[in-house]
Amino acid sequence: MKKQGILNSHISKVLADLGHTDTIVIADVGLPIPEGVRKIDLALTLGSPSFEETVNAIASDMEIEKVVVAEEMAADNPKALHYIERKFGGSGVERCPHEEFKRLARKAKAVIRTGEAKPYANVILQAGVYF
Template identity: 70%
Template structure:
């Protein structure tokens, strides 16, 4: 048994297989998953697990160079926006319209569904490279 780090075997496999610029999505309970993109469903009930909890766990194991969020988060979910800005202050953060966000999901390696029930609590994490 793995001692620490990402214990979810499906997420651990996706993270291990990521190359530079590959993307994964962490989404709220209502985010639609494009056909053909694998979904890892962590949702147990509304709010569990939360978006922040899942993002924190993944960020511990993933080199992240860029984060994409929906522009609508700025008006509809300021708490999550602040969390994204604080957590990823050393990364590029791109905001785009939610419809564009959903289009970008089409080439993701996986969508990880949380139980989060707040609007626009979604992000695309783009893999960087670890040289050290």
């Protein structure tokens, strides 16, 4: 039995299979999941698990070189944007229109759906290399 890191077997497998520049999405309950992209649904109830809790767990187990959020997050969910900028360094966070974000999500290896019920609580994480 695994005793540290991501215990969810589906997420653990996706992270282990990521190559350089592959992406995953951590999403709120409202983001449409693109056809053909694997959905890992963690949502239990509204707000659980939270966006921040899920991002923290994934970030501790994944080498991340790039982070993308929807530019609408700044106006409609500044708390989440502030968290992402603190977590990943403000200058390293890219922004794009929400419609472009949804197009980028089509290329993700997986979308991890949280129970977060706040607007634009979505992030694309691009895998880096640790060597």
